[in-house]
Amino acid sequence: MSLISSLGVGSNLDLSGLLDKLAAAESQPLVALQKQQVSYTAKLSAYGTLQNALSTFQAAAKKLADASLFQGAKAVSSATDVLSATASATGAVGNYAIDVTRLAQAQSLAATGVADAKAAVGLGSVTIDFGTISGGTLDPVTGHYSGAAFSPDASRTAQVIVVDSSNNSLEGLRDAINKNTTLGVTASIINDGGASPYRLVLNSPTGETSSLRMAVTGDASLQSLLSHDPSAVQSLQQTTAAANAALTVNGIAVTSSTNTVQDAVQGVTMTLAKTGTSTLTVSRDSASVETAVNAFVSAYNALQSTAAQLTKYDQEKKAGAALVGDSTLRTVQSGIRAALNTPQAGDLKVLSQVGVTFQKDGTIAFDAAKLKTALADDREAVVELFAGTGGNTGYGTQVAALVDAFIGTTGAISNAKAGVNATLKSLDTRYAATEVSVEAKVARYRAQFTQLDLLMSRMNSTTSYLTAQFDAMNASK
Structure with a gap:
C-alpha cells in the first residue's frame, strides 16, 4: 500500500486545512469551558482580595475593642x-x-599594673561577692578604705572564678570574669603607659549594695594582685565608689x-x-486613641474602595468585574453598614458623637477634634462606645465579631470560596473529558481523510494509466 506523506497530496485537495477547521469547530466546547474557568478563577481571586480587606478592617476594630487602649x-x-x-x-x-x-554609679576597681597582659599571674580561685561599704575613710590617692565595714548583700550569691592554665593571665582573667553572666561584673584591661602598663579594671553593677569583695586562694602572686576587702586587705584601687541614684x-x-x-x-x-x-x-494618651480610630476609618474606606473595584462595570468593554451582582458581597456591605449605624447602650450612642460620620459616597469621615472633645468630657463613655463595659459590647467588639462571621471557616466568604473551588474542580473534570472526546473525533477525521487521500491517489494513478494506454492505441492505428 502506498503511503501519503502529507494530507491532501494524493487527492490534490486541501484536506489538512479542512481538518484544522473541523478540529477548531469540535474544540468550541473547550473554549467555552476555558472562559468559565477564567471567570471562576477571577471570582475566587476577588473573594481573596475582599477577605484581605475585611481582615484589615477587623484588626482595626479589635484594636478599638481593647479597653486598655483608652487607658494609656x-x-x-x-x-x-x-x-x-x-x-x-x-x-x-x-x-x-x-x-x-x-x-547611680558602679564601683570601679583597678589592679596593680603588670608588664605583660599575657604573662602568668598565678593559679587559684577568686570568690567575688557584693555588699555595702559603711563608715571609715577613703584615701583619694590610694583608693583604699581605713576603718570601713563591709556588709554582704544576702540576696546575691557569691561567684567563684577558677584560675587555671587556661586563663592564667590578665587577659585570661578578664575573659573568665566577662563570661560569668550571673556575676554581672565587666572586666577590661587599660594601658596606663607606665613601666608595667597593663591594669585589670573591674566595674560592678550600679548601686551602693554592689561594692565588691574578692577573696583569693592559691598562689601568692594571684592573692597580691586581686585580694580585696574594704574592711581588711585591699590590693585593688577604688577609682569610683558604688552609689545609688x-x-x-x-x-x-x-x-x-x-x-x-x-x-x-x-x-x-x-x-x-x-x-x-x-x-x-x-x-x-489621646493620641493612641486618635490613631486607632483613624486606622479604623481608613480600613473601612479601603474596604469600600475594594468592593467598588470588584463590582465595577466597564461600559466600553461591556464587561463587569468579578463580583458584579454578587450576593455575598452585598451581604457583607449591608451587614457592616447596619452594624455601624446601630445605636449603643451607653451615654454616647452613635459614632457621629466622636467625629465618625458617613458620607454620601458610602465612605466615612473622621473629625479628630470632636474625638478629643469627647475624650476630655467623658473618657469612659468613649470606652463604652467602642470597647463596651459591663454587659454591653461596643462598636469595636461588634464589628470584629461580625467580620469573623464573614471570613471565619464557616463564614459567608469561606462558603462562597468553597463553592467556587467545587465549580472549578467540576470544570476541570469536564474539560479533561471533553478534550479526550475532541481528540478522538479529530483522530477519526484524520483517518477518514487519509483513506480518502489514498483512494483518490489510486484513482488518479488508474486514470493516468488508462489515458496512457488509450493514447498508445490511438497512435498505433
Whole structure:
C-alpha cells in the first residue's frame, strides 16, 4: 500500500486545512469551558482580595475593642537632658517636680599594673561577692578604705572564678570574669603607659549594695594582685565608689540602685541622665486613641474602595468585574453598614458623637477634634462606645465579631470560596473529558481523510494509466 506523506497530496485537495477547521469547530466546547474557568478563577481571586480587606478592617476594630487602649498614659519631661519617662496604663495623672541630686554609679576597681597582659599571674580561685561599704575613710590617692565595714548583700550569691592554665593571665582573667553572666561584673584591661602598663579594671553593677569583695586562694602572686576587702586587705584601687541614684519627687526623697527609676511616680518609669530638675507631666494618651480610630476609618474606606473595584462595570468593554451582582458581597456591605449605624447602650450612642460620620459616597469621615472633645468630657463613655463595659459590647467588639462571621471557616466568604473551588474542580473534570472526546473525533477525521487521500491517489494513478494506454492505441492505428 502506498503511503501519503502529507494530507491532501494524493487527492490534490486541501484536506489538512479542512481538518484544522473541523478540529477548531469540535474544540468550541473547550473554549467555552476555558472562559468559565477564567471567570471562576477571577471570582475566587476577588473573594481573596475582599477577605484581605475585611481582615484589615477587623484588626482595626479589635484594636478599638481593647479597653486598655483608652487607658494609656504618656509622661513628658520638661528637661529631657535630665530625665526621660514612659507611662503605663496605670500612670497617675498629674504634675511632678523632680530633683535629681545624684546618679547611680558602679564601683570601679583597678589592679596593680603588670608588664605583660599575657604573662602568668598565678593559679587559684577568686570568690567575688557584693555588699555595702559603711563608715571609715577613703584615701583619694590610694583608693583604699581605713576603718570601713563591709556588709554582704544576702540576696546575691557569691561567684567563684577558677584560675587555671587556661586563663592564667590578665587577659585570661578578664575573659573568665566577662563570661560569668550571673556575676554581672565587666572586666577590661587599660594601658596606663607606665613601666608595667597593663591594669585589670573591674566595674560592678550600679548601686551602693554592689561594692565588691574578692577573696583569693592559691598562689601568692594571684592573692597580691586581686585580694580585696574594704574592711581588711585591699590590693585593688577604688577609682569610683558604688552609689545609688538620689532624687526627690514633689519633695519626697527617693533612692534607686539604677538610673532607671520605676514607680516612684505610679505607673511611670524614669530614666535619669544627669543631675538637675525637671517637671514631669503625666496625662492620658489621646493620641493612641486618635490613631486607632483613624486606622479604623481608613480600613473601612479601603474596604469600600475594594468592593467598588470588584463590582465595577466597564461600559466600553461591556464587561463587569468579578463580583458584579454578587450576593455575598452585598451581604457583607449591608451587614457592616447596619452594624455601624446601630445605636449603643451607653451615654454616647452613635459614632457621629466622636467625629465618625458617613458620607454620601458610602465612605466615612473622621473629625479628630470632636474625638478629643469627647475624650476630655467623658473618657469612659468613649470606652463604652467602642470597647463596651459591663454587659454591653461596643462598636469595636461588634464589628470584629461580625467580620469573623464573614471570613471565619464557616463564614459567608469561606462558603462562597468553597463553592467556587467545587465549580472549578467540576470544570476541570469536564474539560479533561471533553478534550479526550475532541481528540478522538479529530483522530477519526484524520483517518477518514487519509483513506480518502489514498483512494483518490489510486484513482488518479488508474486514470493516468488508462489515458496512457488509450493514447498508445490511438497512435498505433
